[in-house]
Amino acid sequence: MKIPTLIILIVFAISVNTKAQDIITLKSGEEIKAHIIRLNPKEVTFTLDAKPDTLSFQRDSVLKLRYNTGIVIYLTESQQPEFFFDAMNDSLYFLGAKDAKIYYRGYRLAATGTLFASFFIPWGLIPAITCSVTPPSMQSLGYQDQNLIKNPSYYKGYADKAFKIKKKKVWKNFAIGTGATLGLYIMSILAVSAIIVE
Numbered sequence: 001m002k003i004p005t006l007i008i009l010i011v012f013a014i015s016v017n018t019k020a021q022d023i024i025t026l027k028s029g030e031e032i033k034a035h036i037i038r039l040n041p042k043e044v045t046f047t048l049d050a051k052p053d054t055l056s057f058q059r060d061s062v063l064k065l066r067y068n069t070g071i072v073i074y075l076t077e078s079q080q081p082e083f084f085f086d087a088m089n090d091s092l093y094f095l096g097a098k099d100a101k102i103y104y105r106g107y108r109l110a111a112t113g114t115l116f117a118s119f120f121i122p123w124g125l126i127p128a129i130t131c132s133v134t135p136p137s138m139q140s141l142g143y144q145d146q147n148l149i150k151n152p153s154y155y156k157g158y159a160d161k162a163f164k165i166k167k168k169k170v171w172k173n174f175a176i177g178t179g180a181t182l183g184l185y186i187m188s189i190l191a192v193s194a195i196i197v198e
Helices: 002-019 091-103 108-117 125-133 152-197
Strands: 022-026 031-039 043-047 054-058 062-066 072-074 082-084
Touching (some): 108 125, 108 152, 125 152
Antiparallel strands (some): 022 062, 031 043, 043 054, 072 082
């Protein structure tokens, strides 16, 4: 009795999943249910349900793209789209963040530079602030999958986590360098005061 119920639930879940579609909203207000294949500087390429042919709209006629994963991309007048994520429902965003924890090591130069600069109080604040407000460059992300990083949701998750890691490492090294320097100053003052007292 339990097995048929399980089968019905599985079939229902699959049918709901296959019906989930992307939505293209044109500047005219018209909404088109489709499967978005590609977004480039000139056009949005997509297919319609049960039709193998690819179609496209000129990019400047499209207002926004809503993917079935929850990601929404608003196309602006510039060539850079604005991204809005429903991160709670976006498994690729979480996968990107998880992979960044494993592969991102691009913070090392910023963190090491901050550590050494922090030995010279207060000069360590300059690289600490500069490095912690500058997101990692694409070249320093260290991602492993060339195809996944092209997905805006995965990239956003990866880049967000990498930025958090970078900030954390930079400020940690600032604290270590500053703490070590202050410790040396205090020890020197105590040693000098002990000599003077004698």
